[in-house]
Amino acid sequence: MNNRKVILVFLFLIPGMLWSEKWRFFTLYKNYYTCFRESWFNPENRAVTALGYTSGPHGSLFQHMSLQTEVLSLQWQLDLLGSLKYENNKWDKTIDIKQFYCQKDLSSKLLLMTGRAILRWGTGYAFNPTDVVAPDKRLNDPENREKLARGNDLVKLEYFGGSFSFAFCYLTTINMESSFSKWESRLAFRFYQNLYGIDISLIGCLDKEESPIWGCNFSAVIGDRLEVHGELSAQKGSYTCYHKTVQQDSRLFYENPLSDFRRNENNYYYRCLSGFQYTFSKNIFWIAEYYHQDQGYSSDEWESLMDQQKYVQSRLNPPYEESAEVNLLWSLNIFSAKGAMKDYLLNYIQICVNRNLELKSTCLLNLGDFSYVFIPELNIQIGNHFTFYERNYIFQGKRKTEFGEFFQSFSLEIGIQVK
Amino acid sequence: MIQKIFLLNLLLYGLMYAGPEEQRILQKIDNYRIPYKQFLIRTRLTAYEGNKIKESALFDAYIKGDDKSLVIEKEGKNKDMKILYVDEKMWVQLSGSRRPIRITPMQRLMGQASNGDVAKVGFFADYSVESLDTVKLEDVICYKLLLQAKRKSSTYNKIILYVLKENCQPIRAEFFLISGKHFKTAEYAKYGFFQNKLLLKKMIIYDELRPDCKTTFEYTLIREKELPLRYYNKNHLIHVRGL
Numbered sequence: 001m002n003n004r005k006v007i008l009v010f011l012f013l014i015p016g017m018l019w020s021e022k023w024r025f026f027t028l029y030k031n032y033y034t035c036f037r038e039s040w041f042n043p044e045n046r047a048v049t050a051l052g053y054t055s056g057p058h059g060s061l062f063q064h065m066s067l068q069t070e071v072l073s074l075q076w077q078l079d080l081l082g083s084l085k086y087e088n089n090k091w092d093k094t095i096d097i098k099q100f101y102c103q104k105d106l107s108s109k110l111l112l113m114t115g116r117a118i119l120r121w122g123t124g125y126a127f128n129p130t131d132v133v134a135p136d137k138r139l140n141d142p143e144n145r146e147k148l149a150r151g152n153d154l155v156k157l158e159y160f161g162g163s164f165s166f167a168f169c170y171l172t173t174i175n176m177e178s179s180f181s182k183w184e185s186r187l188a189f190r191f192y193q194n195l196y197g198i199d200i201s202l203i204g205c206l207d208k209e210e211s212p213i214w215g216c217n218f219s220a221v222i223g224d225r226l227e228v229h230g231e232l233s234a235q236k237g238s239y240t241c242y243h244k245t246v247q248q249d250s251r252l253f254y255e256n257p258l259s260d261f262r263r264n265e266n267n268y269y270y271r272c273l274s275g276f277q278y279t280f281s282k283n284i285f286w287i288a289e290y291y292h293q294d295q296g297y298s299s300d301e302w303e304s305l306m307d308q309q310k311y312v313q314s315r316l317n318p319p320y321e322e323s324a325e326v327n328l329l330w331s332l333n334i335f336s337a338k339g340a341m342k343d344y345l346l347n348y349i350q351i352c353v354n355r356n357l358e359l360k361s362t363c364l365l366n367l368g369d370f371s372y373v374f375i376p377e378l379n380i381q382i383g384n385h386f387t388f389y390e391r392n393y394i395f396q397g398k399r400k401t402e403f404g405e406f407f408q409s410f411s412l413e414i415g416i417q418v419k
Numbered sequence: 420m421i422q423k424i425f426l427l428n429l430l431l432y433g434l435m436y437a438g439p440e441e442q443r444i445l446q447k448i449d450n451y452r453i454p455y456k457q458f459l460i461r462t463r464l465t466a467y468e469g470n471k472i473k474e475s476a477l478f479d480a481y482i483k484g485d486d487k488s489l490v491i492e493k494e495g496k497n498k499d500m501k502i503l504y505v506d507e508k509m510w511v512q513l514s515g516s517r518r519p520i521r522i523t524p525m526q527r528l529m530g531q532a533s534n535g536d537v538a539k540v541g542f543f544a545d546y547s548v549e550s551l552d553t554v555k556l557e558d559v560i561c562y563k564l565l566l567q568a569k570r571k572s573s574t575y576n577k578i579i580l581y582v583l584k585e586n587c588q589p590i591r592a593e594f595f596l597i598s599g600k601h602f603k604t605a606e607y608a609k610y611g612f613f614q615n616k617l618l619l620k621k622m623i624i625y626d627e628l629r630p631d632c633k634t635t636f637e638y639t640l641i642r643e644k645e646l647p648l649r650y651y652n653k654n655h656l657i658h659v660r661g662l
Contacts, residue, residue, distance in 0.1 A: 021661075026515075066515075068660065075660045103658055108647040111658055119657075120518035134517075160649030163505075167654070192654055197508055199521065199653065221508070225525040279525040355473070384496060 019069060026064040030415030033057045037409035039399065047326045048407050051333075060085040062148070064098075074102045077117075081148065099151045111158050118151040119169070121190055121203060123219040123229040126346045126364065127291040127339075129271030130215035130231045132188045132205035133169050136338060164193040184209050197221070203233070210263070211236040227277040238262040238269045240295040240338075243331045245308045258331060262295075269294040275346070283352035289345070296342035297335075299368050306400045329407045340402050343367035356381040371397020371404045387417040441548035444562060447587035448580070449543045451607075454616045454641060457483050461493075461640035469631045479662065481644060485544040487651040491662055501656050507570065512656040519656045524574060545569055546578060553584060556591070560584045575602070589619070601627045613641040 033056065036048045063082045070076070079099035085092045101115025118135065122128025128137065135149045158167040171186040188205040198220040205213040215233030222228060241258040275289030297305070309328045332340070345367055351359045360377040377391040391413045397404025459481055466474040476495025482488045490502040499514035510519040546566035554563045566578040577595040582588060588610065594603040609621035618641055626632040646662075649655045 070661060103660075109649055111649070111655070113658070118517045122518075158654070160652045160655055162648055163652070165649075165652055165654045194505070194508070194653075197506075219521045221521060221523050223524075225523055227521050227523050229521075277523070279523050281525075285526075 021070060022068040024066045025419070026066075027418040028062040028064070028415055029059070029418075030062075030413055031057060031059045032411055032413040034411040035409050036407055037395070037405075039405055039407075042329060042407055047329050050326050051329060051407075053407075054087060058085065058087055074104050076102045096150060098149065101151075109160050111160070113156040113158070114154070116151040116153050117156075118149055119154070119156070121188075121201065121217075122231055123199070123201075123217045124231055124273045124275060124289060124291075125277075125287050125348065126289055126362075127271075127273045127344070128231060129233040129273055129291075129293070130201070130203045130217045132186070132203060132213055132215070132233075133171060163195075164191070166191050210239050225279045229273075229275055229277075231271075231273040233271045234268045236268055237265045238295045241334065242297070243305055243328070245305050246297070246301050258334070271295070285348075285350045287346070287348040291339070291344045291346070293339060293342055296368075297340055298342065302341060302368070302402070303400065306405070328405075332402070332406055335402070341366055341368040366397070366402050369397060369401035369404075371395075371401035373403055385419050387419075388415075389417065390414050441551050441564070442543070444551070444564070444582070444587055445543040445546075445548065448582055448589055451588060451610065451617070451619045453482070454613070454618055455643045457481075457643065457645045459640065459642055459644035460638055463637040463639055464495075464634060465637075466634045467632065473632075481646050481650065481662070483646065483648075483651060489646070489650055489659070489662075491659070501659055503651065503653055503656055505651060505653075507573075510653045510656065517657055519653045542566060542578070542580070545573055554581070556581050559590070561590060562587070571597075603627060608635075613638075614643075616641075 034053075036042070036045050036053065038045055042048060061084045065078075065080045065082075067078045068076065077099055078097070080095060081098050082095045083093065097116060099115070099117050101113055101117040103111060103113040106112050119133045120128075120131060121133055122131035126137070128134060133152065133154065135152065152171050154169055154171040156167060156169040158165055167190045169188045169190075171188065172184070184207060186205060186207045188203070190201050190203045192199070192201045194200070198218055200218045201216060203213075203215045203217070205215075207213070213233055213235045215231065217229070217231040219227065219229040239260050240262070241260050242262065244259050244261070247261065271291075271293045273289060273291045275287065278286045278288075280286065305328075343366070345365045347361075347363045347365075349361045353359060358379040358381075360375075360379070362375040362377070363372055364375075365372045372395075374394045374396065375391060378389065380388045382388060393408065393411045393413075395403040395406045395409050399405065459479060462478045462480065464474075464476050464478060465472055474496065476497075477493045478490055479493055480488055480490045486504075486506045488504045490504070492498055492500045497514065501512040501519075503510045503512075503519065507524075509522045511522055512519040545568060547569055549565040549567045550563075551565075552563045554561055556563075560583075561581045562584055564578075564580045564582070566580060568576050574596075575594040576597040577599075579593040579595075580589060581591045583590060589607040591607065592605040593601060594605070596602050604625045604627060606623040606625070607619055607621075608623050609619075610617055611620035612618070618638070620638050622636040624634045624636070626634075650659065
């Protein structure tokens with residue numbers, strides 16, 4: 001974004017702040033250090049360099065601003081995120097509209113919402129097979145910090161009864177974390193009912209480009225300490241992008257190696273999640289989730305993909321061998337954001353040591369090859385406005401495993417949040 | 420955050436108690452906390468550790484009947500946090516989050532939020548009177564009521580409640596967990612008039628497990644207020660504005 005646009009945004013913001021009924025700032029400054037893994041597919045880190053990543057320390061500053069106001073009985077919300085990063089010896093600044101929507105009460109039971117908004121319909125913590133309206137989550141960051149997410153453009157009409165609600169949602173863009181943004185029309189609907197204390201939602205999604213998705217989810221509390229939740233979705237054909245080398249008649253390498261070639265299959269692909277949250281005494285919480293997706297690679301497919309890449313690397317001369325490596329790394333980056341394989345297990349533990357100190361630990365285990373991402377985190381609250389945090393991402397696994405081959409092996413993030 | 424939730428529960432705990440004479444007493448007690456069928460109650464909550472203020476927050480609670488309430492934190496560490504209670508169910512919507520989270524009863528018991536349950540306790544709807552005695556408490560003649568929870572899911576299984584014999588004003592309540600542990604004690608410290616109704620104005624909650632900790636609840640505003648039913652639907656929490 002050029003300087004003139006930045007200035008224009010600020011000129012718009014100042015009157016916006018004066019005009020709005022409620023506004024809030026949230027600043028995040030973080031330093032991070034990333035180590036890239038040298039592997040069969042990334043010798044000397046050359047493919048990582050080719051993808052434009054640089055190792056070593058980086059700093060970035062995020063500024064989130066949220067404005068709320070009411071004009072002509074329309075309730076408005078604007079969420080902006082500005083970022084300033086120093087990478088590759090240059091400054092990179094962006095300003096992004098994360099949410100910008102208005103809502104209006106059409107009656108005491110009917111609500112209309114339109115604009116760019118982040119909606120969440122799932123009940124899961126790290127996985128949401130039924131969340132057809134939400135931006136995609138990154139599996140290697142299960143918390144998927146919502147302040148950094150970007151909403152979808154949509155119109156939503158929701159009817160609220162006593163213990164039920166019915167929502168229709170029309171979406172025009174779906175933004176995916178994998179950087180594949182799709183422009184499409186999608187109609188999603190949800191029927192929610194609280195039945196015998198259980199939150200139950202039935203969800204459907206009609207898409208111009210894809211076959212319909214049908215799903216349901218639930219959440220319930222059992223006894224004093226246990227919350228259970230689950231989600232299930234089904235879709236005819238798979239619209240996941242696979243590396244083309246999985247196909248029988250594949251070539252050695254491709255300019256664009258990804259393809260959703262299973263989209264026209266007649267069999268149904270299921271995604272399901274089951275999980276629970278348990279509250280121990282002394283402020284300790286434990287969340288565990290099992291996630292299965294039919295769309296993921298089988299162990300055999302994964303192995304063949306790895307073998308083929310290794311073969312390509314051994315046969316080709318520069319510069320082609322680098323292309324093959326980049327293809328694979330790029331694919332891994334995309335797959336691992338959404339889960340490349342079929343079965344995962346998440347464990348999350350949060351310990352509130354006292355009012356100001358919080359420890360968290362997240363572990364995402366790939367049950368196909370037992371590779372894992374381990375994310376320990378420390379939060380220290382300083383006064384009412386500052387929070388210091390430290391977070392690691394540790395990718396572990398043997399060679400040929402998903403997280404073992406992930407190009408990032410370790411990263412350390414240290415930051416401070418100001419509210 | 421959990422601590423806040425606790426406090427919030429408190430807001431809702433009123434006074435509902437249960438046999439013909441006992442029922443009548445419970446209802447009278449409730450009238451000091453639940454003046455209307457639907458109303459707004461604004462509460463300043465201050466948590467102390469020793470003599471030091473540990474936390475302070477301001478909450479607005481929109482009560483609808485015996486079983487629904489929506490609580491919004493107006494000032495404090497978790498400003499804009501919303502908590503929805505429907506029967507025994509509870510959801511929390513944190514500021515900036517796009518999804519309400521279902522909370523377990525144990526989470527409600529942690530931190531200051533546990534006070535919320537003490538404040539909320541609906542005596543008449545949720546408790547039956549096991550025994551009724553006349554006793555002297557600090558030279559004042561009182562009724563001593565032993566209350567038993569009607570539902571197993573109630574946070575407090577047993578409550579010993581002291582009320583003035585002459586007008587049934589609550590003076591003190593002792594809250595016991597299902598394990599029999601004495602968890603909290605509430606002192607109903609001050610009464611005042613809100614729109615010509617004599618109502619509870621200040622309550623102090625003592626933590627029996629941590630004797631140096633106490634929390635005060637000061638009710639600064641109580642008035643009749645009706646919100647549409649959709650405000651008590653968990654999916655509407657993300658749309659709540661202007662309250």
